[in-house]
Amino acid sequence: MSFQHEQTPSAISDRPRAQVLIIGAGINGIATFRDLALQGVDVVLVEKNDYVSGASSASSHMIHGGVRYLENGEFRLVKESVEERNSLLKIAPHYVKPLQTTIPIFSAFSGVMAAPLRFLTHKQGAKHVERGALLIKIGMMIYDAFSRDGGTVPRHEFKGRTKALAALPMLNPGLKYTATYYDAAMHDPERLALDVLRDGLEAGPHARAANYVEAAGMNDTGVLLRNTITGEEFRFEADVVVNTSGPWTDLTNEVLGQPSTFMGGTKGSHVVLDNPELLAATGGREIFFEHEDGRIVLIYPLKGRVLVGTTDLEHDMTQPIRCTEEEIDYFFDLVAHVFPTVTVNRSHIVFRFAGVRPLPRHDDEAPGFVSRDYRIESRPLPRTGAANGTLLSLVGGKWTTFRALAENLSTDILKLLGLPRTVSTEGLAIGGGRDWPATEAATLVWVTAHGDEVGVDRAAALLARYGTRASEVIDFLADPAGAPDAPLAHNAAYTRREIEFLASTEGVVRLLDVLLRRTSMAFVGDVTTPLIEELTLVVAPVLGWDAGRRAEEIELTRRILSDVHGVELGPVSHNNALVS
Ligand SMILES: Cc1cc2nc3c(=O)[nH]c(=O)nc-3n(C[C@H](O)[C@H](O)[C@H](O)COP(=O)(O)OP(=O)(O)OC[C@H]3O[C@@H](n4cnc5c(N)ncnc54)[C@H](O)[C@@H]3O)c2cc1C
Known part of the structure; x- marks a missing residue:
């Protein structure tokens, strides 16, 4: 519908x-x-x-209890977050998946004394002391305790250096331990x-x-x-x-x-890297750790790419929100700290983004410790x-x-x-998470039942992309009144009819809405000028765009991708139907 x-x-x-x-x-x-x-x-x-x-478009893509908020004493928030994480794994299983997370730890005891003091002061410029293994162990135990709800995610596990390096051999050999626990990831916020x-x-x-x-x-x-x-x-x-x-x-x-x-609010940025060596080094886990300045940062495999973030900088909301070159240098530095032998440079960046956290006013409290x-x-x-x-x-x-x-x-x-609550959203499945086939056998049944018109492989891909709402997409693709379908010439993972479905049913107003938010084409670095031109021609009849509007959308898309996301594209062609 x-x-x-x-x-x-x-x-x-x-x-x-x-x-x-x-x-x-x-x-x-x-x-x-x-x-x-x-x-x-x-x-x-x-x-x-x-x-x-x-x-909401600039997050680290984590649905997490916020283990680090424990040292801020935010027990209410951590408990609610863990409960919501566990619930979202059930009510939105098409987009929220368990995420194995490993913390490399470089010292045994540091921070145990500093953390409670930090809880009391948290002033800007307070001397940084690394969080040590004992502090992280205590945090993990409290976290596990909040997570007890019938075993939604496994408990944490500590490993000494030898076993840690056997599991993740590219990690910095200077580490002493790793702590591994589970949170959740949302691949498509x-x-x-x-x-x-x-x-x-x-x-x-x-x-x-x-x-x-x-x-x-x-x-x-x-x-x-x-x-x-x-x-x-x-x-x-x-x-x-x-x-x-x-x-x-x-x-x-x-x-x-x-x-x-x-x-x-404080600004945080991320970069998305196309770097197979780094992707392999993560072993499919989120690597979550404390950088040398005390900030908690992450390296995280997502959609065949690696997400690296993030920063925490004061921001004036009347100014543009951008990922800067200094932040990128910081990201490369943190990757080198954890995976010293992996080469990472600017040629690996396919997308960058920044956002401002809606935090309360915090005067001189250090950004990382604001509630x-x-x-x-x-x-x-x-x-x-x-x-x-x-x-x-x-x-x-x-x-x-x-x-x-x-x-x-x-x-x-x-x-x-003066109205009563009649419906609770607790436990209520969200969108394509309804009737989700949770087992391999159930997935096979779903895909077979919906594969007649589009083939089982395509049905499986659409199920992964839209949850059970894929059945509506498949009905649209198979509608005999619609034009014949075909993969996009410049991105075969999508078809023309699928883009028409998104444009006609999901409130698309601008071409950018398709590239940035209805699909993840921009996020993974799949956008090219020919793709933009092709998509404009597919979307135009659905949204009633004339030649002038098509040219305007192409120009705006190129400008925003370049200015905001650091994506530089080749020149626009002048010999096609776009501006005729
Ligand atoms: C770098 C970073 C990393 C983060 N990582 C995580 C994470 O991993 N996990 C997590 O749980 N949270 C994370 N967060 C926090 C989370 O993303 C935000 O707290 C959350 O998305 C805020 O949602 P919101 O709806 O309150 O605000 P927003 O998403 O900012 O929505 C507010 C909307 O209001 C609109 N608006 C503004 N003015 C007007 C107006 N006058 N008229 C109409 N519309 C208007 C804006 O355009 C905007 O779309 C992160 C945030 C950042 C910045």
Whole structure:
């Protein structure tokens, strides 16, 4: 089922009123939208850019308990995170998978005394002392204790140097131990968020959402919403306005005439490397460790590439969010620290990205130790067009805890509206995780049952890509009324009809939405100029793009890929149908 109709700006401007208006469609706005939609609340979600294009597109792709937050004393958050991780492995098994994680440890005792002191002070510039084996062992034991829920993930294991190097021979031979434990990985955060969004939209016409619509002001007739593509503006009334604009929360409140100083986001960057030697060195595990400056960093195999990150730098939200050359030098340095014999250089980078964590304002506290927990700020709002309006602002909120956070936030909203909770999202399967074939035998049955029209190999590939929602994709591909299907000439992993399906059912507005968020073509470094040109021609008839718009999309795509993601492409061809 398509969610196209309820997700256009006109679906919102045609009926410019709802009980709840949510501003910002990162994972937390989207999950809150889903929760409220399932309760039958009249709710609207708007996003100034594409869905999941802010902090939620810049994560380390981990669904994790946050073992390192234990030293910050954030036991509530770690417990909730571990519970949510275990739950997501069950309710979103198509996108959330167990992740074996190894920590190389270079000293036995360092940090045991320093950690509690750090918990008390955490000031910028505090002297760094490496976390030693004993401290990590204590952390792992607490982590295991939180993980006890019927054995979702195995317990941690410590190895001495000889056994550690036998398992991962490319590791720095100067290490003393390794600790290995399990967290979870989400290979496709953007697709997981789109599934959460779809669950909300499918609850009924009372749930409406639109990307490329921003909150641009507020007066006594309501919130001013603006279509960021056409510039069209309209007023919107709501009883409760919810600001889930992540690191932009203060800027959004400012625009609404409700200035706040809640936020103090820090920037983190990543690079994606195409480096088979490094990929092999990881042994398929995430290598999670403390770099020489005390930051916890990671090297992590993903989609046949290696993700390396991340940094933690103060950031002014009015400035561009970019991965800098200095950060790249830092990444190469950390790889050399753990895998000293593996060669890594700039020619291996296929994609880079950066985002700002929506952290609370933290004054002189060092960025790495700022609380990762979330809170909800409430203030009366006499100016939404309705009596007794309220503005709720979300401060913080990780990817891992999105379901629990949304439940808490929407419980507050239900109270304000005087409505009961009728549905719990706890244990409720998400999107293509519904009826997931969990065993090899069940997968074979699914693939065989759906392989008639597209072949079993393609059915298996689509199941891996979309979960059980692949059945809708297969129906679309096999529709006799549609054009004949064929692999894309410049990326055979996708077909023309599959791209048409995404463009016609998933709220695609720009070509970049396809490359960055409906597929992972850009992430793995598969984008070329001929691919962009081909995709533009496939998408154009679906979205009604004329020659001028096609040329505009190609130019914008090339510019953003270069400026934001460091992807330099060959020249555009001038002899095809693109600009005719
Ligand atoms: C480097 C890095 C690594 C991370 N790694 C992890 C990890 O491994 N695991 C984990 O659990 N978490 C991780 N996080 C944290 C996690 O990604 C974020 O906390 C989470 O995605 C925040 O989601 P959000 O919905 O609150 O904010 P966002 O995703 O930023 O969404 C806010 C949205 O609001 C929109 N918006 C802003 N202003 C307006 C307006 N006026 N009108 C309409 N829309 C507006 C923005 O465009 C944006 O899309 C990481 C974060 C970073 C930056």
